[in-house]
Amino acid sequence: xxxxxxxxxxxxxxxxxxxxxxxxxxxxxxxxxxxxxxxxxxxxxxxxxxxxxxxxxxxxxxxxxxxxxxxxxxxxxxxxxxxxxxxxxxxxxxxxxxxxxxxxxxxxxxxxxxxxxxxxxxxxxxxxxxxxxxxxxxxxxxxxxxxxxxxxxxxxxxxxxxxxxxxxxxxxxxxxxxxxxxxxxxxxxxxxxxxxxxxxxxxxxxxxxxxxxxxxxxxxxxxxxxxxxxxxxxxxxxxxxxxxxxxxxxxxxxxxxxxxxxxxxxxxxxxxxxxxxxxxxxxxxxxxxxxxxxxxxxxxxxxxxxxxxxxxxxxxxxxxxxxxxxxxxxxxxxxxxxxxxxxxxxxxxxx
Numbered sequence: 182x183x184x185x186x187x188x189x190x191x192x193x194x195x196x197x198x199x200x201x202x203x204x205x206x207x208x209x210x211x212x213x214x215x216x217x218x219x220x221x222x223x224x225x226x227x228x229x230x231x232x233x234x235x236x237x238x239x240x241x242x243x244x245x246x247x248x249x250x251x252x253x254x255x256x257x258x259x260x261x262x263x264x265x266x267x268x269x270x271x272x273x274x275x276x277x278x279x280x281x282x283x284x285x286x287x288x289x290x291x292x293x294x295x296x297x298x299x300x301x302x303x304x305x306x307x308x309x310x311x312x313x314x315x316x317x318x319x320x321x322x323x324x325x326x327x328x329x330x331x332x333x334x335x336x337x338x339x340x341x342x343x344x345x346x347x348x349x350x351x352x353x354x355x356x357x358x359x360x361x362x363x364x365x366x367x368x369x370x371x372x373x374x375x376x377x378x379x380x381x382x383x384x385x386x387x388x389x390x391x392x393x394x395x396x397x398x399x400x401x402x403x404x405x406x407x408x409x410x411x412x413x414x415x416x417x418x419x420x421x422x423x424x425x426x427x428x429x430x431x432x433x434x435x436x437x438x439x440x441x442x443x444x445x446x447x448x449x450x451x452x453x454x455x456x457x458x459x460x461x462x463x464x465x466x467x468x469x470x471x472x473x474x475x476x477x478x479x480x481x482x483x484x485x486x487x488x489x490x491x492x493x494x495x496x497x498x499x500x501x502x503x504x505x506x507x508x509x510x511x512x513x514x515x516x517x518x519x520x521x522x523x524x525x526x527x528x529x530x531x532x
Contacts (some may be wrong), residue, residue, distance in 0.1 A: 191256060192285060193479065194214065194215060194222065195213075195214055195460075196245070197214060198210055198211040198212060198241075205230055205232060207228070207229050207230070207492065208227065208228045208401045209237050210224070210226050210239065211224065211227065212224040222377075223244075223245070225239060225241075225244045226294070227240045235384050235386065237432050239322075245346060247469050248369075250261060253507035269503040270291070271293050271296040271307075272307050272310070273293065273295040274289075275289075275291075275293035275296075275297055275311075275314070276290070278312065279294075281463070282321070284321045286366070287317060287318055287369050288300035288322065288326070289353055290314045291311065291315065294311040294314055295311065297450075298311060305472075305474055309375045312372045313372045313374070313388075314369050314427045315365075316365075316369050316372045333432075352364060352367055352368045354444070354446045354448040355459060355463075357446070359388075359474040363446065364448070367445065367446050369401070370391065370398065370401060370445065371445075373398075373473055374400045374439075374441075375399050376400070377400060377430045379429070379435070379436075379438070380436050381437055381476075381478060382437055382438075382478070383436065383438065383477065384437060384438050384439070384477060384478065384504075385441060385475050385477035385480045385481070386413060386438065386439070386441070386483055387467070387481065387482055387483065387487070388443075388482075388484050388492060388513075389442060389456075389460050389484050390442055390443065390444040390447075390456060391445050391447055392408050392410075393447040394408065395447075396408070398447075399414075399430075399433075399440050403425050405421075405427065406426070406429070409513060410440075411514055412514075413427065413440060413516075413521070415437070415514035415518055415519075416517060416519065416520050416521040417436075417519075417521050417522050417525075418518070419432055419433060437478075439475065441467075441475070443460050443463040443467050443501075444459055457486070460486060460487075460490075461490070464490050464493055468494070470491065472497070472499055472500065476500070476501075478501075478502065478523070479504050480494070480499060480501050480502070480503050480504065481495070481505070481521065481524075481525075482504070482505060482506040482510035482511065483511050484512070484513060486510075486511065487510045488510055489512075491503075491508075504524060504525070506524075
C-alpha cells in the first residue's frame with residue numbers, strides 16, 4: 182500500500198540516503214532507487230570535513246546529474262556546484278532556536294543568525310531567516326527588547342547602509358531613513374515573499390515600487406487579491422475562484438514565478454520626483470541581485486517607470502531573456518486577461 186502511494190506520488194524514482202558523522206568527517210550515502218520494486222539505479226558515498234558539510238548538497242546534485250545524463254552548460258554547472266555558505270554552524274543553530282518559538286529561543290535565534298550573516302555577508306538564507314525571527318519577535322519579547330532588535334545596525338546587510346543617528350537607520354529595501362515601524366513592515370513583506378519564492382526562478386516580474394496598501398501586495402493578500410496582485414494573476418491566467426490564497430500562491434510558486442520591486446517598501450510620500458530618484462539609485466543593486474540571487478530564465482518589466490532604465494538591463498549580462506512589449510515595459514492597466522500567459526508561452530529559444 183505504501184509502495185503504491187509512493188509510486189503515484191513520486192512516479193518512478195526516489196533519492197534516499199544515510200548520514201553519519203565520524204570524527205571531523207561528515208559522510209552521506211546517497212542512492213537513487215526505483216519506487217516500484219526498490220531497485221538501486223545509482224549509489225555513491227560523499228565525505229567532507231565538518232566545516233565543509235554544506236558543500237555536500239552540490240556534490241550530490243552533480244553525482245545525480247552525471248547519472249541521469251543531461252548535458253549542462255558551464256553556467257548551469259556553476260549553479261549546481263554553488264554552495265550555500267562555508268559557515269553553516271551559526272545558521273543551523275539560528276534555525277534550531279527559531280523553531281522553538283519561545284522567548285529565549287527567539288533571542289538566541291536572532292543572535293545566531295546575525296552571527297551567520299556577519300560570517301558570510303552573501304548568504305541570503307541567513308538574512309531571510311533573520312527577517313522571520315525579527316517578524317515573530319514581538320510575540321515573544323518585551324517592548325524594550327524588540328526596540329533594541331529593530332535598531333541593531335548588523336541587521337541590515339546592504340554594505341552601503343549607515344546608521345544615521347541613534348533612532349534613524351537606512352532601510353535596505355528602499356534606501357530611505359526608516360523608523361522601527363518601517364523596518365518591521367519591510368521585514369514582514371520580505372518574509373512573506375520568501376515564503377513563496379521558488380527554488381528555481383523561471384520568470385521574474387519586476388516593477389518599480391511596492392504597493393502602498395498591504396492588500397494590494399501579492400504576497401500579503403489575506404482573503405482576496407486586489408490591485409497589482411490581482412492584475413498579475415489575471416494576466417497569467419491563474420484562477421483565484423474557489424481557491425484559498427495559499428493555494429493560489431503555491432500555484433504561482435510552482436510555476437517558478439516571482440514578483441519583485443526595485444523599491445520594496447511602500448511609498449507614503451507620493452512625491453514623483455523623490456520616487457524616481459529612489460528607483461534610479463536602486464537599479465545597480467537590483468541588477469546585481471538578479472544575477473547573483475534570483476538567476477531567472479526570463480525578466481518581465483512592469484510599469485513605464487522602468488522604461489528609461491531598459492538600456493541598463495540590456496547592457497548588463499543578466500543571463501536571462503528580457504521580455505518587453507514593443508520595446509517597452511508592460512503597463513499594469515494594459516496587461517489584460519491572459520496577456521502575459523501568451524507572451525510566456527513562447528519557447529525560451531525564440532526570445
